[in-house]
Each structure stands twice: as C-alpha cells, then as structure tokens.
Amino acid sequence: MADVVLEAKVAEAGLADAVEVVSAGTGDWHIGAPMDRRAAALLRSEGYDASRHRAQQVAASWLAEHDLVLAMDAANLADLRTLGDTDPERVRLFGDFDPVQPGSEVPDPYFGGDDGFVSVLAQVERTADVLVASIASALGR
Structure with missing residues (x-):
C-alpha cells in the first residue's frame, strides 16, 4: 500500500522525474x-491504481543504489x-516521518479485518505527505 500511495503522491507533487519509488x-x-486483494480494493476505492x-x-x-530505504517495522x-553497511540516515523506518506517531511501525493488517487496512492506509497517507514534502525540500522544489 505504501508503494502505491507514495508513488502517487510523488507524481502529484511533480517529483516523478527525480524520484523513483520501488517496493520489496x-x-x-x-x-x-499482486498485493493482498483487500489492500488493492481499498486503494482502488480511494482512487489509487494498485x-x-x-x-x-x-x-x-x-x-548503495538508493538514497533512502524505508522499512515498515x-x-x-x-x-x-x-544486508550490508547501512547509513542510519538512509535506512530508516517509514514511520520516522509519521507526523502523528513519529518513529512508529506500520502494522501488517494481513491477519486482521478490513478495518486494519483502513487504519494502515490513513497512516501511510499522512506519512507519505510528510515524506514527499521532505524530499521536495531536499531537492529544492
């Protein structure tokens, strides 16, 4: 979900020419x-292309190849x-950018109900907004 949301927000901010989002x-x-069907359905209902x-x-x-590598937990x-030598400024938690719960983990909603996906999407969206603003600032845009 974070991959799809972050990629969309990067594009909305006009940063797609300078920022590549990959997920693994x-x-x-x-x-x-493909992603979990529940996650994909929620993303589609919110206007994202999953x-x-x-x-x-x-x-x-x-x-070494990416400027920032983010983990969910x-x-x-x-x-x-x-995996190798990691710079703590470049390999971080996605939740480090969460404006509501800085440093938080993004829970895996897979084994829960649909409401877990909804709360994860809310966390991902607000965190992606801050992350994209941070990237734009770093790029001088």
Missing part, C-alpha cells in the same frame, strides 16, 4: 504476486541492516 520485501515469499504492484525481494545492492529494518 525482505523475504522471498509472494515474489511476482494494478501494477508486484511483490519482489530487496537486494543488498539497493543499500523494526524486524524489517533489522533485516535490511544485515
């Missing part, structure tokens, strides 16, 4: 599969940090 898991499960998203696994090379952050 730290594990190899679901590679090539049709292109496919699961992939993060590679160690991403730590502490476990994934720890997994990323085992």
